Amino acid sequence: MNWIKGKITGLFMVLPGLAASPAQADFALNMRQGVTPISREIYDLHMIILWICVVIGVVVFGAMSYSIVRHRRSRGAVAAKFHESTLVEVIWTLVPSLILVAMAIPATRTLIAMEDTSDPELTIQVTGYQWKWHYRYLDDEISFFSALATPRDQIENRAPKGEHYLLEVDEPLVLPTRKKIRFLLGSNDVIHAWWLPDLGWKRDAIPGFINESWTWIEEPGTYRGQCAELCGRDHGFMPIVVEAKTEEEYRQWVESRKVAQRSEQAMAEQEWSLEQLVERGEDVYNKTCAACHQPGGVGIPNVFPALKGSPVATGPVDAHIAIVMKGKQGTAMQAFADQLSDLDLAAVISYERNAFGNDSRDMVQPAQIKSAR
Numbered sequence: 001m002n003w004i005k006g007k008i009t010g011l012f013m014v015l016p017g018l019a020a021s022p023a024q025a026d027f028a029l030n031m032r033q034g035v036t037p038i039s040r041e042i043y044d045l046h047m048i049i050l051w052i053c054v055v056i057g058v059v060v061f062g063a064m065s066y067s068i069v070r071h072r073r074s075r076g077a078v079a080a081k082f083h084e085s086t087l088v089e090v091i092w093t094l095v096p097s098l099i100l101v102a103m104a105i106p107a108t109r110t111l112i113a114m115e116d117t118s119d120p121e122l123t124i125q126v127t128g129y130q131w132k133w134h135y136r137y138l139d140d141e142i143s144f145f146s147a148l149a150t151p152r153d154q155i156e157n158r159a160p161k162g163e164h165y166l167l168e169v170d171e172p173l174v175l176p177t178r179k180k181i182r183f184l185l186g187s188n189d190v191i192h193a194w195w196l197p198d199l200g201w202k203r204d205a206i207p208g209f210i211n212e213s214w215t216w217i218e219e220p221g222t223y224r225g226q227c228a229e230l231c232g233r234d235h236g237f238m239p240i241v242v243e244a245k246t247e248e249e250y251r252q253w254v255e256s257r258k259v260a261q262r263s264e265q266a267m268a269e270q271e272w273s274l275e276q277l278v279e280r281g282e283d284v285y286n287k288t289c290a291a292c293h294q295p296g297g298v299g300i301p302n303v304f305p306a307l308k309g310s311p312v313a314t315g316p317v318d319a320h321i322a323i324v325m326k327g328k329q330g331t332a333m334q335a336f337a338d339q340l341s342d343l344d345l346a347a348v349i350s351y352e353r354n355a356f357g358n359d360s361r362d363m364v365q366p367a368q369i370k371s372a373r
Helices: 002-019 037-070 086-115 247-267 274-288 317-326 342-354 366-372
Strands: 122-129 132-137 142-146 173-176 181-187 192-196 201-205 211-215 221-227 239-245
Touching: 037 086, 037 201, 122 173, 122 192, 122 201, 142 247, 173 247, 181 192, 181 201, 192 239, 201 211, 239 247, 274 342, 317 342, 317 366, 342 366
Parallel strands: 122 181, 173 239
Antiparallel strands: 122 132, 132 142, 181 211, 192 201, 192 221, 221 239
8 A cells, every 4th residue: 555655656746847847848639730731730630620519419409408408308308290391301401511611611621722733933843752741842953851859869868858859850851931833742652641730731642642732831931740650669769850941041041052062073073082971971870771771789588689799890892882872672771872972872882891899991982982872
């Protein structure tokens, strides 16, 4: 009994802390109004139908409660004997039909607006990968991957959780405000779902199929979402972050991204030292490979093989390059040729061959990756 009493006392001591934690701070019973005209239209539609249902519930259960109390046996009530009524039949058929029509008209108007992707001012291709998103700006020739940025120490409970735990990325999707933006959604592997509550919609990203949607964000800000499909192990580590900027700030960002891409291409033409490759490769490995092969390269038994002492990481360099670029059919090993640049592929392979006690002193230059393509 004392043990049970202690557990109950401890629970009541913990509950106030939970109520004030970041995970509970955004708790709400209703859906979000969002930051776009469509999201607010959906919210208004939701509220209209909610109140219609509330009125129906009050009327129906009110009538039932009154009848049960007023005509109960203890008051001597005697059940009436009647067989049918044409008027009643007409009323309880006509009234629900009119209610459904009243609900269908605004719902249809909203659905049509949600599907109208015509005349966009900007088009972005969104492709799901396990477990990251690829964004391609078709009008500005910009593309990049966006992956989880939450430190592994937080995920593995070695450090306190941050404010945006599992909802932070290394490269957010940057969008301009007050412009119609069309999204083309697909997938490179399994079914994903691109979901950002503040935009008011969710779309599946399906291999071999393109789904369309659009948005028009009113105000600058940072908006967060995540993959809403069970896309495999660690599917909860696939967040979405959108940074909405003014038109002027957005154009400045576009130019800076183009400069960064040209700089990346120029760096891929250079010769790198082993130390430089390993330093860069460690960062790429932690972002891209550590979720499966683990930070120490020990892997996950029967699922992901260890890289520490692996015949792949210590064997022929060409075979190592091939498996990282092309993946391994029939296993969870993905092909990274389209996911990483020549420089990042060279760096991560060099890192794997010289980390975890492998110490091969082998290094791979970006030119070798370019040749292997």
